[in-house]
Amino acid sequence: MPRTLVVIGHGMVGHRLAERLLALDTEAAWRVVILAEEPDPAYDRVGLSSYLDGKSKPDLILAGPDFLNDPRVDLRLSCPAVAADRTTRTVGTADGDLIPYDALVLATGSRPFVPPVPGHDRAGCFVYRTFDDLDAIRAAARPGRPGVVIGGGLLGLEAANALRLLGMRAHVVETAPHLMPAQLDPGAARVLHHHVTDLGLRLHLGTATASVDGYPDGSVSGVTLGDGTVVEADVVVFAAGIRPRDELATVLALERGERGGFAVSDRCRTADPHVWAVGECASVEGRCHGLVAPGYRMAESVARQLLGQKVEPFDGTDPTTTLKLMGVNVATFGATRHGEDGAVEAVFSEGTARYAKVLLGPDTGEILGGILAGHTGSPMALAPFLGTRPPADLERLLLPGRPA
Amino acid sequence: MNDVVIIGNGPAAHRLAERLRHHGHEAGLTLLGEEPEPAYHRTLLPHYAAGSLARPSLHLPPVPGARVHLGTVVTAIDRERQRVYAYRHGIETVHRYDTLVLATGARPDVPDVPGLREPGGGPAPGVTTLRTTADCDRMNGGSVVVLGGEPLGVEAASALAARGNGVTLVCPGAHPLHDRVDDVCGGMLTARLEAAGVTVLGAATAVRRTPGHLELSDGTTLSADTVVLCAGVTPDTRLARAAGLDVGAGIVVDDRLRTSDPSIHALGDCAQFDGQTLIGISGAHEQADTLARILTGRPAVHRRVPRILRVRSRAADLSCIGSPADFDRPGTRQITLTDRTRLRYARVAVRDEHVTAAVLFGVPQAIATIGMLHRSDRRLPGDLLGLLLDLPPRPASDSAGASADPVVCLCNHVTRQRLHRAWQDGARTVPALASGTRATTGCGGCGQAVEELCGQWARGTRDLVEETCPALSS
Numbered sequence: 034m035p036r037t038l039v040v041i042g043h044g045m046v047g048h049r050l051a052e053r054l055l056a057l058d059t060e061a062a063w064r065v066v067i068l069a070e071e072p073d074p075a076y077d078r079v080g081l082s083s084y085l086d087g088k089s090k091p092d093l094i095l096a097g098p099d100f101l102n103d104p105r106v107d108l109r110l111s112c113p114a115v116a117a118d119r120t121t122r123t124v125g126t127a128d129g130d131l132i133p134y135d136a137l138v139l140a141t142g143s144r145p146f147v148p149p150v151p152g153h154d155r156a157g158c159f160v161y162r163t164f165d166d167l168d169a170i171r172a173a174a175r176p177g178r179p180g181v182v183i184g185g186g187l188l189g190l191e192a193a194n195a196l197r198l199l200g201m202r203a204h205v206v207e208t209a210p211h212l213m214p215a216q217l218d219p220g221a222a223r224v225l226h227h228h229v230t231d232l233g234l235r236l237h238l239g240t241a242t243a244s245v246d247g248y249p250d251g252s253v254s255g256v257t258l259g260d261g262t263v264v265e266a267d268v269v270v271f272a273a274g275i276r277p278r279d280e281l282a283t284v285l286a287l288e289r290g291e292r293g294g295f296a297v298s299d300r301c302r303t304a305d306p307h308v309w310a311v312g313e314c315a316s317v318e319g320r321c322h323g324l325v326a327p328g329y330r331m332a333e334s335v336a337r338q339l340l341g342q343k344v345e346p347f348d349g350t351d352p353t354t355t356l357k358l359m360g361v362n363v364a365t366f367g368a369t370r371h372g373e374d375g376a377v378e379a380v381f382s383e384g385t386a387r388y389a390k391v392l393l394g395p396d397t398g399e400i401l402g403g404i405l406a407g408h409t410g411s412p413m414a415l416a417p418f419l420g421t422r423p424p425a426d427l428e429r430l431l432l433p434g435r436p437a
Numbered sequence: 438m439n440d441v442v443i444i445g446n447g448p449a450a451h452r453l454a455e456r457l458r459h460h461g462h463e464a465g466l467t468l469l470g471e472e473p474e475p476a477y478h479r480t481l482l483p484h485y486a487a488g489s490l491a492r493p494s495l496h497l498p499p500v501p502g503a504r505v506h507l508g509t510v511v512t513a514i515d516r517e518r519q520r521v522y523a524y525r526h527g528i529e530t531v532h533r534y535d536t537l538v539l540a541t542g543a544r545p546d547v548p549d550v551p552g553l554r555e556p557g558g559g560p561a562p563g564v565t566t567l568r569t570t571a572d573c574d575r576m577n578g579g580s581v582v583v584l585g586g587e588p589l590g591v592e593a594a595s596a597l598a599a600r601g602n603g604v605t606l607v608c609p610g611a612h613p614l615h616d617r618v619d620d621v622c623g624g625m626l627t628a629r630l631e632a633a634g635v636t637v638l639g640a641a642t643a644v645r646r647t648p649g650h651l652e653l654s655d656g657t658t659l660s661a662d663t664v665v666l667c668a669g670v671t672p673d674t675r676l677a678r679a680a681g682l683d684v685g686a687g688i689v690v691d692d693r694l695r696t697s698d699p700s701i702h703a704l705g706d707c708a709q710f711d712g713q714t715l716i717g718i719s720g721a722h723e724q725a726d727t728l729a730r731i732l733t734g735r736p737a738v739h740r741r742v743p744r745i746l747r748v749r750s751r752a753a754d755l756s757c758i759g760s761p762a763d764f765d766r767p768g769t770r771q772i773t774l775t776d777r778t779r780l781r782y783a784r785v786a787v788r789d790e791h792v793t794a795a796v797l798f799g800v801p802q803a804i805a806t807i808g809m810l811h812r813s814d815r816r817l818p819g820d821l822l823g824l825l826l827d828l829p830p831r832p833a834s835d836s837a838g839a840s841a842d843p844v845v846c847l848c849n850h851v852t853r854q855r856l857h858r859a860w861q862d863g864a865r866t867v868p869a870l871a872s873g874t875r876a877t878t879g880c881g882g883c884g885q886a887v888e889e890l891c892g893q894w895a896r897g898t899r900d901l902v903e904e905t906c907p908a909l910s911s
């Protein structure tokens with residue numbers, strides 16, 4: 034009799050976990066029940082924007098027929114988990130089912146954060162995370178009309194590009210003085226600014242959103258910024274960050290991390306040996322991870338542990354991240370911020386076309402990390418030099434395509 | 438005969454006289470200098486003012502065969518009769534010339550602030566400019582306030598602080614050298630000055646002086662036994678103007694350093710060539726060398742000199758090449774280095790492997806090398822970072838200690854070697870490699886890298902991989 038794994042959430046990481054477990058579980062020790070809140074099986078959320086750029090749902094769905102037809106899989110769509118009891122080891126669904134588990138994995142992801150500005154819930158306000166969100170935006174979009182995205186991070190730029198693809202004139206409002214403040218420094222952001230404004234985005238930087246304004250019928254008419262500027266808009270998209278979906282921590286009586294998320298160890302275990310958390314909802318030793326690569330590493334780790342294999346502790350440092358925003362490559366590798374010890378900063382740049390910053394150790398000059406934007410060398414080409422002295426041709430690795 | 442008379446006995450005049458003798462000038466050679474002091478190194482004055490250099494050690498060696506009249510003020514030029522009129526101790530002297538050279542230099546500006554000026558326009562007692570030994574002798578002990586955020590102000594403040602008195606540097610910009618360096622470098626400069634004992638007050642100007650006190654635009658009042666004015670200089674064109682020569686900001690000269698009168702030349706701080714004035718000490722020396730060749734019948738022309746500003750003081754070692762606008766010219770590449778721990782800064786603009794502009798602070802080796810390459814119009818080394826940071830020679834990327842098997846797809850942890858094995862097993866396209874190894878199926882960020890590898894393997898040109906993407910080749 035196989036044991037039952039219940040996975041709550043069929044997003045990118047929950048799916049990867051189930052898939053890896055089934056692949057590694059050659060002795061059929063487990064069956065997997067997946068409770069999915071969304072009506073579609075797991076899809077490529079990273080590529081979500083392409084849904085407005087020619088791709089269909091089936092193009093983006095991650096679960097193939099092999100997975101869906103696997104007799105060990107019981108995937109329940111539109112069936113969120115709403116209750117759970119750790120003493121009886123059962124999960125209750127919205128349909129009223131009670132499902133017993135031997136192991137429970139929480140993979141509930143994140144929800145968009147909507148700042149509580151006046152008018153944030155008017156008709157015409159959206160978030161940007163699911164197929165449903167994008168269907169709603171598509172239905173509301175009117176070509177030639179203005180739309181405002183609140184938040185100039187990764188998601189905000191994806192959303193702004195989506196509005197652009199729908200024919201709207203997109204504005205982006207960002208409180209920080211430049212786009213993508215979490216990943217980029219002002220120099221790298223300058224490359225991005227130049228490129229996206231060329232593509233028609235209008236940027237409002239260093240200013241907060243004071244209110245979302247409406248017509249008498251209540252629908253959105255525009256946005257008033259902190260400096261008093263009024264930007265007309267038919268559509269407002271909030272992309273002002275995400276928060277881990279940890280509502281079930283209360284019913285499960287599990288601890289939360291300091292900034293939310295299910296508190297887990299470096300092996301993704303909660304305080305209960307039968308309950309795990311992976312992906313964006315997991316607060317691994319106090320820190321949540323908002324990108325897919327660390328989530329996949331968590332999924333692999335838990336799949337192996339469920340099969341009794343030994344695993345290395347989760348390493349939250351990503352050697353590199355690469356993002357492509359509206360055709361501009363931006364990437365980071367290693368450390369990108371100055372520590373207390375004051376790294377030496379070396380920047381190689383060419384106008385607004387490309388920018389590469391490298392941080393070097395203050396004493397020995399070893400490469401600690403860096404930020405790349407525009408037509409630079411690949412971060413993969415640089416990652417191998419982390420911790421070593423810069424090679425003599427570092428500049429050529431960073432800004433290739435010029436005579437040595 | 439070609440009797441040469443030089444008006445002025447500053448560094449430019451002295452160098453010209455010395456070079457004329459060197460090149461065999463045998464005719465008369467007369468220098469008429471207003472200062473009572475024999476010719477001296479003007480650039481070393483701050484150290485004299487600070488008491489760290491004795492007066493005689495400032496002096497330039499006398500030029501054999503030159504007749505030098507000290508304390509002699511030239512008051513007029515008679516171009517028709519080729520004479521100059523001068524006064525010494527109230528007695529007029531007349532000097533005939535075949536060739537006349539104006540080397541009258543520049544005069545320091547005295548800002549029009551109540552209490553700083555005498556009715557005649559000169560500095561009031563307790564106030565001094567910093568241009569001559571006599572100026573330095575006007576400084577009292579006690580507290581010193583230096584006005585001006587330009588190089589001279591920085592050098593003066595830094596040198597005077599060595600005397601151990603309180604020295605305050607008041608500059609109109611947010612930090613010293615505000616027109617030349619950005620806030621990061623300006624911050625480091627300020628930190629160095631403060632460490633050397635200078636109190637730096639930015640974004641402030643003097644509004645009033647009373648004996649012993651100086652009131653600033655921000656309302657503060659400083660104790661100031663001596664106020665040192667370093668608020669800029671103006672080329673001294675008075676004689677030239679009175680003689681009817683072409684004068685702009687300076688005395689206009691052509692590429693043979695000739696004024697609008699072919700028998701009158703000008704050089705140094707008083708001259709203007711191709712729109713450039715006040716080209717500094719090394720520019721004055723270069724012009725003197727050129728003019729000496731011209732006057733002794735040798736082929737020589739004067740060219741625009743590369744403008745290198747150098748501030749070398751106890752507190753700060755700084756060099757600026759070109760102007761701030763040169764950094765933003767299209768087609769330039771920039772390298773910027775910031776070391777907040779050791780207070781080192783460098784910003785270099787490069788075009789066609791030549792430096793077009795630079796700001797260098799606290800990197801003496803790079804200041805020397807880059808300045809030399811710029812003056813001689815030579816290419817920069819490939820390892821500019823190594824030069825700026827004074828790093829030992831290091832291997833290039835293909836032989837450096839890089840990991841032999843780098844991870845290409847981070848989301849799924851697929852290494853280059855694994856991709857290569859899959860490729861050898863028949864996965865010859867990106868989709869085939871993707872389904873075989875999962876590479877590119879995470880965030881997709883490695884798509885380009887996998888495509889490149891795939892293409893390079895397909896062409897069977899491993900060497901190319903080594904060359905273009907060293908880190909990706911094992």
Ligand SMILES: Cc1cc2nc3c(=O)[nH]c(=O)nc-3n(C[C@H](O)[C@H](O)[C@H](O)COP(=O)(O)OP(=O)(O)OC[C@H]3O[C@@H](n4cnc5c(N)ncnc54)[C@H](O)[C@@H]3O)c2cc1C
Nearest residue numbers: 042044045046070078079113114141142312313323324325
């Ligand atoms: C537009 C966009 C672009 C992105 N681009 C990138 C990128 O370039 N690179 C990158 O690394 N990352 C990117 N991300 C982030 C990446 O998509 C996430 O890190 C990843 O999807 C996290 O996976 P997850 O499984 O933890 O959460 P999710 O994918 O959010 O999945 C969680 C699932 O759980 C469901 N769920 C929640 N609660 C319950 C419940 N009680 N019962 C049942 N189901 C529940 C949710 O409905 C959801 O379907 C992007 C995200 C978006 C939205």
Ligand SMILES: Cc1cc2nc3c(=O)[nH]c(=O)nc-3n(C[C@H](O)[C@H](O)[C@H](O)COP(=O)(O)OP(=O)(O)OC[C@H]3O[C@@H](n4cnc5c(N)ncnc54)[C@H](O)[C@@H]3O)c2cc1C
Nearest residue numbers: 445447448449471479480510511541542543705706717718
């Ligand atoms: C304190 C200080 C530090 C400096 N540091 C630097 C530095 O680090 N780098 C740099 O590049 N530059 C520096 N300079 C500037 C540099 O000294 C000048 O560029 C240089 O002195 C110019 O030489 P000059 O002979 O053309 O003019 P001056 O040195 O000004 O000499 C002109 C001489 O002509 C005399 N004169 C004028 N009119 C008459 C007249 N009618 N009759 C008789 N004599 C007359 C004057 O009295 C004066 O002695 C510094 C200047 C000062 C004051």
